[in-house]
Amino acid sequence: MNLMQLPCAHGIPPVSGRLRVTPEDFVVREWLGFAADGEGDHWLLTVRKRGANTHWVAKQLGKLAQIHPRDVGYAGLKDRNAVTEQAFTLPVRSAMTDWSGVTGDGFEVIRAERHRRKLKRGALRGNEFEILIRDFTGEIASLEGLMERIAALGVPNYFGPQRFGNDGSNLTRAQRWFGGDIELHDRFERGFALSAARAAIFNDVLAERVNAGSWNLLQAGDVANLDGSNSVFKVDALDDTLTERCRIQDIHPTGPLWGRGELASQADVAALEREVAQRNAVLSEGLARIDMDQERRSLRLHVSDLSWSVETDGLRLRFRLPKGAFATSVLHEILQDAFAQGHLEADEE
Template structure:
């Protein structure tokens, strides 16, 4: 889409602002920004796959990360009325209790080979010249360890806290005003009221590390020698604005919901279904439908 507008307006693609990427196989809406002087060129724009829905003026261009979240609407087929009720009940329970904020399978490549490639690159066994690919592989490496850490914490929560996320002393917590803290005494009341959310480590330099009991688990999924900048990522997210519309004639349930930026709709669907998917699974499923 960016390439189409760049060609139309005769300007470099880098001059077109957008906040983030969208799913490849979907009907999506996206805000982009260009200088107001190009507005007349958009008046008679026509394209078979792209439609301008609205135009507005703003004092700033859109930058990567200028995003609060995404709204999803997904059609689930071969669903009967009873299943539709179960799906809605589970979805609303997840929205209340929180969804483990895993990186989705899309993050790790079609055959999940990106993780092994990232590890080989960091060991010096593979040389990557392209800076974008190198940056991508580092993010894959960080995401992989985050997912492994989160999986460990979810298992612990199942064993010791009836599947509700178990806070540990020294967890790095994110408050609603964006501040990070590592309290020694677990603030269970604040957590129950959604005033704080636990975070996991995206390993690297210049970032918070957990302390005390929480650090004992976190350090197993940390690479303190990684030179790239680290971050914290919410361990739990709370899907919102859940709507379910069942079409009996088509045995179809349309599930609509909102998620914070950086989270994956596929992870929400996996949690509802109670199973994990890979890119290979999805590809095989699509090929079966074609046959």
């Protein structure tokens, strides 16, 4: 499978242009889904960063507070080549008593409030994006129609190219590890390799269903996902209620995040997933040997609060995505060569 050549669901993208000419062209605001408690043993900081990744900022905050980096909490990873706003927590018991206006190399604290709990990975609802496509060309009428379809129907929930590493290095590492060519002892390298392997199989299954026109339609044998949650249930048979709930994006069909154990899907859906796993046998068999269970991920991505405007500098897009989703999955339907133009994040759990 070519990681950059995945089928689009809404036809040929009508827009051409350039992404990320400057970090300010790609703005991400983390959406926690909750407010600070106003009291407690932690500081909840909102940090704006530019040209710095999450690990780097967490380490710098820890140095300022004179605490171990593991005591710095954050909910998700944000890209380096962007302007992002995200939350961090640090214990009140530290060398810093006032975080207001604190700055460092590539970051500034824009809000500091007391909070009761340390932030854990995945403890967010999603991310809000504001993306500028420079040197924009395209027919406005075609773009307007596409935006309406995306709002109504969603987009395929592909893992973006950043999940696979530069030039697919994470996936290559997984293939070599599972094939017995190398050993991976570093837990971060192992984690990246496992994530890339699961993402590759998932994207392959999703591409098959995009080609078949069933990526956003429930089938008997599917496992459905409740929008905006991790809740899933089996679809033994279709009825009008399930069909309507899927149409309005309340529920979505899912694909496999491969691991040990039996597939939750059934019938033709399971047959397709096994066929894809077999043609990616090195990955699927390797994942089955690892202590990871089968999981499910929505095949469809619900794009919320989608708006756009043509400005002097180009085409500006604004939208909100749930956690674990990739902005590139939206851009892939809009912009020609979006996947190939680079690593656009805000990824992550």
